[in-house]
Amino acid sequence: MATQILENSTPYCDPVDGRAPLILKDDSFAGITNAVARPIEQPQPKVWYVLFALGLALLGLLGVSVLYLIYKGTGIWGINNPVDWGWAIVNFVWWVGIGHAGTLISAILYLFRQKWRTSINRAAEAMTIFAVMCAGVFPAIHVGRIWVIYWVFPIPNQMAMWPNFRSPLLWDVFAVSTYFTVSLLFWYTGLIPDLATMRDRTKGRIARAVYGLFALGWRGSNRHWQHYERAYLLLAGLSTPLVLSVHTIVSFDFAVSQVPGWHTTIFPPYFVAGAIFSGFAMVLTLMIPVRKLYGLEHIITVRHLENTAKIILLTGTLVGYAYAMEFFIAWYGGNPYEAFAFVNRMFGPYAWAYWIMIACNVITPQIFWFKKLRTNLTVLFIASIFVNIGMWFERFVIAVTSLHRDYLPSSWDYYSPTFWDVATYLGTFGLFITMFCLFLRYVPAIAIAEVKAVVPHADPHFVGDAAHGGAHQ
Amino acid sequence: MTGTTNSSTPWGLLAEFETPQAIYHACEKVRDAGYTAWDAHTPFPVHGLDKAMGLKPSVLPWITLAAGLTGLSGALLLQWWVSVIEYPLVISGKPLFSLPAFAPIMFELTVLLSAFGTVFGMLALNRLPMLYHPLFTSERFERVTDDRFFISIESSDSKFDAETTAAFLRELGADHVELVEE
Numbered sequence: 001m002a003t004q005i006l007e008n009s010t011p012y013c014d015p016v017d018g019r020a021p022l023i024l025k026d027d028s029f030a031g032i033t034n035a036v037a038r039p040i041e042q043p044q045p046k047v048w049y050v051l052f053a054l055g056l057a058l059l060g061l062l063g064v065s066v067l068y069l070i071y072k073g074t075g076i077w078g079i080n081n082p083v084d085w086g087w088a089i090v091n092f093v094w095w096v097g098i099g100h101a102g103t104l105i106s107a108i109l110y111l112f113r114q115k116w117r118t119s120i121n122r123a124a125e126a127m128t129i130f131a132v133m134c135a136g137v138f139p140a141i142h143v144g145r146i147w148v149i150y151w152v153f154p155i156p157n158q159m160a161m162w163p164n165f166r167s168p169l170l171w172d173v174f175a176v177s178t179y180f181t182v183s184l185l186f187w188y189t190g191l192i193p194d195l196a197t198m199r200d201r202t203k204g205r206i207a208r209a210v211y212g213l214f215a216l217g218w219r220g221s222n223r224h225w226q227h228y229e230r231a232y233l234l235l236a237g238l239s240t241p242l243v244l245s246v247h248t249i250v251s252f253d254f255a256v257s258q259v260p261g262w263h264t265t266i267f268p269p270y271f272v273a274g275a276i277f278s279g280f281a282m283v284l285t286l287m288i289p290v291r292k293l294y295g296l297e298h299i300i301t302v303r304h305l306e307n308t309a310k311i312i313l314l315t316g317t318l319v320g321y322a323y324a325m326e327f328f329i330a331w332y333g334g335n336p337y338e339a340f341a342f343v344n345r346m347f348g349p350y351a352w353a354y355w356i357m358i359a360c361n362v363i364t365p366q367i368f369w370f371k372k373l374r375t376n377l378t379v380l381f382i383a384s385i386f387v388n389i390g391m392w393f394e395r396f397v398i399a400v401t402s403l404h405r406d407y408l409p410s411s412w413d414y415y416s417p418t419f420w421d422v423a424t425y426l427g428t429f430g431l432f433i434t435m436f437c438l439f440l441r442y443v444p445a446i447a448i449a450e451v452k453a454v455v456p457h458a459d460p461h462f463v464g465d466a467a468h469g470g471a472h473q
Numbered sequence: 474m475t476g477t478t479n480s481s482t483p484w485g486l487l488a489e490f491e492t493p494q495a496i497y498h499a500c501e502k503v504r505d506a507g508y509t510a511w512d513a514h515t516p517f518p519v520h521g522l523d524k525a526m527g528l529k530p531s532v533l534p535w536i537t538l539a540a541g542l543t544g545l546s547g548a549l550l551l552q553w554w555v556s557v558i559e560y561p562l563v564i565s566g567k568p569l570f571s572l573p574a575f576a577p578i579m580f581e582l583t584v585l586l587s588a589f590g591t592v593f594g595m596l597a598l599n600r601l602p603m604l605y606h607p608l609f610t611s612e613r614f615e616r617v618t619d620d621r622f623f624i625s626i627e628s629s630d631s632k633f634d635a636e637t638t639a640a641f642l643r644e645l646g647a648d649h650v651e652l653v654e655e
Contacts, residue, residue, distance in 0.1 A: 029620035033516075033618075033619045161560070162555045162560040164564060165555065166556075166567060170578075171581075174578045181585060185589070197516075199618070200615040200617075200618045200619065201618075213604070216596070216602035216604070217606060219609070219614075219617065220515050220516060221599075222500075222518075222522050223512055225522075227533050227598045228518070228595060229518050230531040230533045231533055231592060231595035234537050234587070235591055235592070241584070242581075245584075249577055449517040450517070453520075458517065458519070458520075460496075461494070462494060
């Protein structure tokens, strides 16, 4: 252990765990502030403008798709009877799932005192919020008559009608809206000190006023930090069961029904594992280009990406286990309809989707057993895209293959999406890209105060080199 | 920093330190000297500074608990009243008061109200938002959100004396001590 520390070329290791430092170069407090604030203060790279334009264009497509849907009705989609849950529900589950990684990083890794989370939690939480916004579009427009969407809320109305609290779809309304609200509160709470940093750095009058307004007059007071830190811990503690509950309740939408292939008790843990799996893949898809574009490679290091890959390996393997267990139970349970549903998944008309899912979700993550591969950025990026695709197909397989051949063979049908299904889905990418570009442009993409707190010389008992002020007294 | 020469009492003194180590030890001494109306200002939460300052634990968890219990009982009350009293419908042969089916929304509203209680409780305990504060008149104080550490002692403190308190702060190793006007 001791030789390991001595041989390490980095300035210092953590003396307790002997691990490499989280920040690789210039970890002075001012250095961290500059590295994170500079991308906001400098002109954006050309790629940003390209992506922002693309995002706006696709956002326009979303607007057109939604307006046409409201004008014409859900008939413009490919849904039919028996497949009344098509791409809209698949996309909803996919986007909500992506959000889960942000909360896992911000809340669960915080409770487990994983210091490395500080480099990626801000951007991952932003990803969560934008992904949940994209997700929320689908169930809202899927109701068909969106102007009566208020029927899902327990509010008095002229029909003296109330929602059915025994319905998983209503639980979903509460779960997703709570998840969005709490994620937003958590994210904003974390942002307050960093917005104050931007307020104190910015020269422009308007920018200073806006940052100042949102920083709420934060002045770094330790009497404030005390309540603030407690609030942060409580929010982490609240978000942890919340994030597990959201995809659990999303899975209830399926599991509480009587449809073969849906009606299983494995769904909640299986959905949560899948959600975290896809979310971490999206974190890689976003972080690999962002750290490069904005010169943040010394803060979001390969070690951070490697840890993310390890979580993808774990959750991907859990998902693979769930696929296998579903099959086992379909056979072991002795229910012929259940058995048929699963054989149909593997060899029926949608077998192509099933095998894409297996290839992307079960086989792809297994490459992360090898350190060489999980520290290679090109491999990581491509694998993350594969996982994103695979998880979309997982939801497609679950929703569509179970429905298209139900109990009554005379109603069996094949479901294909229409132009508007595809347009709406692409449109939500527009919403996501636009929001994420604006986030990178105006908001510190890394939690400045939190990163400062985990560098070694932030410890009040730090005894170190002269470059960091050395030991006191 | 405004440099006014009127005889009004200043808001207090602001002392600047360079490292978390320096402010930690300085806080211990200000605490031991018996000051009460004072504060430390840091760019990030310095570990253990609460103890060095002698602060009592935050009461925030109690606010969160109260808000959470409100959410829990509110959700139960809402679902019971709607399903049993106002709009009784028998669905799938289940009892009107079907508690297991009410659990998800009870959980969600508990978390939702706890989160509101936590965030707004924290802001209320901190008296935030407060967009103006005398400390913002100091130019050096802008670095409190970057890389500098400060101790402020208010003139309302019974032990405060512009001369001796400033000398005391310098003795603690402050790089710079200034008077902040109201």
